[in-house]
Amino acid sequence: MDRDVFYTRLAAVLQTSPEEFAAGGRRLPEEMDSVVLLDIMALVDELTGVALSPDALKKAKSADEILELAQ
């Protein structure tokens, strides 16, 4: 999986630019509503084939932690 594609598309889900997302350490918001969670779950499933548990996803603090969960 191309990490840059994941970062870019995750930034779009979070309605920020890839540059701003990177500058902020690719951290996730403290609270994500169900619409955002669904979008991230679909993105991870599309790029990695892994169906992430929403509870696990809610505990992730950054884009890289999401990728660790998906491994």
Added chain:
Amino acid sequence: MTNDQLASEFGGDWTAQKIFEKTGVRSRRIAAPDETASDLGVAAAQKLFESGACAPADVDYLLFCTQSPDYFLPASACTMQSRLGLRTDAGAIDFNQGCSGWVYGLSLAKSLVEAGTADKVLLVTGETYSKYINARDRSVRTIFGDAAAATLVTAVEADHDLIGPFIFGTDGRGACNLIVPTGGARRPATTEVLPETTDTSGNWRSDANLFMNGPEIFNFTLQSVPRAVAQLLAKSGKAAGDVDFYIFHQANRFMLERLRAKVGVPAEKFWNDIEAIGNTVSSTIPIAWQQAREQGRLQSGAQVMAVGFGVGYSWSAAMAQVL
């Protein structure tokens, strides 16, 4: 109920276009306050009779799938028997199942016919989730619509099975993720007004309302549906390419598109359209089947895979050939 109507009620950043993009629904049908699932079911069955498929007197057995019964007792199917003019020696039962209900009903109907218990089985699915939905719960109000469908299952001469095989699945650990918590014997209905609470997405509901944990349902679906498809292909001895058309429960466009890609079905062999009616629970598959036929996407002899999944958790899948 259109997206424009909903958007004007919800306010904020919930535009009609945003609702469509997130759900694939532009409008949904809502039953009148005094109109129940059995009323919709009777209307659907009457349309079937008017089509010439059979007469009321020909029906040996009525199966009514609903989670919105008229009463705790009697069964809605019993009142429908008299309203439809079915014979008094016809069987009539309700069964409580949601999005997997039509496939379940198809298997029950086929079994009744094969066992010689009935020659003609009328399978009716009907639901009015709108009566359970809180007006301020955008997560479900944008998706669900009320509807019913009627299907006639009867024996025909053929050199091979036209319906089946089937696979089923159940995981009751997910019951809490799509539920109306009160109103049954576990937590009886009360005359008190139950408190409404809001979730992190700003949706309001009480325990008398439908609750759907969308992310958990999505996670269940991503795991169970591809597995069900593979199991059914293996059981039927077919490859994915042998299936001419796939009709999954029409949950929402977003979920279906992910499932289609995950299962690897070409878009032209896959139904994904709830634009005009929303998610109608147990009726999505028969409605999609009829719409696909009307659009010429289901030809006689086509091999169809139908997959239902949702509340329970419950899932089911079947092969069926178009007559």
